Amino acid sequence: MxxxxxxxxxxxxxxxxxxxxxxxxxxxxxxxxxxxxxxxxxxxxxxxxxxxxxxxxxxxxxxxxxxxxxxxxxxxxxxxxxxxxxxxxxxxxxxxxxxxxxxxxxxxxxxxxxxxxxxxxxxxxxxxxxxxxxxxxxxxxxxxxxxxxxLSEGKLHKVAIVSYVMQEIRQDDFFDNIEHVASRYGITSRYMQKLFLQYTGLTPKLYSKINRFQNSLRLVTRKDASLTSIAYDCGYFDQSHFIREFKSFTGFTPSNYLVTHSPITSATANH
Missing domain, CATH: 2.60.120.10 (Jelly Rolls)
Structure with a gap:
C-alpha cells in the first residue's frame, strides 16, 4: 500500500x-x-x-x-x-x-x-x-x-461565514459558545446551525467533536502519551469522556486501538 x-x-x-x-x-x-x-x-x-x-x-x-x-x-x-x-x-x-x-x-x-x-x-x-x-x-x-x-459566486458570503467560524473552532484555545460566536457575525445561533448543515453536513458542535477526535487520533497513533494526557491536551472534560467519544467514532477504545485496525486512516493521521 x-x-x-x-x-x-x-x-x-x-x-x-x-x-x-x-x-x-x-x-x-x-x-x-x-x-x-x-x-x-x-x-x-x-x-x-x-x-x-x-x-x-x-x-x-x-x-x-x-x-x-x-x-x-x-x-x-x-x-x-x-x-x-x-x-x-x-x-x-x-x-x-x-x-x-x-x-x-x-x-x-x-x-x-x-x-x-x-x-x-x-x-x-x-x-x-x-x-x-x-x-x-x-x-x-x-x-x-x-x-x-x-460558477458558485452566489454562495461566497454565506460559505465564508461558515469558514471563519470553523477556523475559530479549530483553535486550541477555543472555549466560546456558539451563541456568542454567531452574534459576532450578526446572525442567530439557529441560523448558524442551518448554514453549517447546508454547507458542511455538520452542526458546529459535531464539527468541534470531530476536530477534537482527529487531534486525539494522531496522539493515540503515536503511542507516546498517556490517555489522561491526551484527553487533557485535546480539551476533553476527563478521560472517560475522551474514551466514550473515541469509541463512538472508531468502534474501539483508545487503549484497544491498533494501527492495523485502519492502516489507511493511520497513514493520513501521520501527515
Missing amino acids: RYQEIKPATILKQYVKCYYVYESEASVAFDDTVFPSGCVEIIFNLGTGNWQTAVGDDFITTPPIELWGQIIKPLPIRSIGKNTMLGIRLFPHAAAYFLNDEVSQFNNQVVDFSSLSGKTVKQLYARLQETADWHTRIGLIEGFLLQQLS
Missing part, C-alpha cells in the same frame, strides 16, 4: 486540504475502516480493482468517481485488486461549491459524483485515465476545481 499527500496550488488552499494518492498493489482483498474526518472527498478510481463500502451486512462496489459525504461513524471499506485512487480532500465548507444539494443529504454515503456533476467530471475522468503522469493529473484536477468555483 502506498499513500501520498500532495499540496494544492496557493489559489486553492482555502478550499482543498490536500490531494492524495492511494495505490494498492496486492491482488487480494483487504479490509479497513474509515473514521470521521470532518472533510468531504471526491475520489477517482484510476486502477483496475474495485473499491467497496459497507451497506448493512453487505459490501457494495463504489462508482469510478466517488463523492464521500460527511462520515460521522465508522465505515468499513474493502479494497479488491490493484486500486489507484486519486482523492480530493475538501475542507468542510468547500464542499458546498461543488454540490447543488445540501451537503447533509450525503452524510454517511458514498455516491456517484458523475450523476451530480454531469459530463464535465466524466470528461475529466477520461483525461485522467489517458495519462499516468501525476503532475499532469493534478493540473487537470485543479483546472476542474477552478472552473467549478467560478
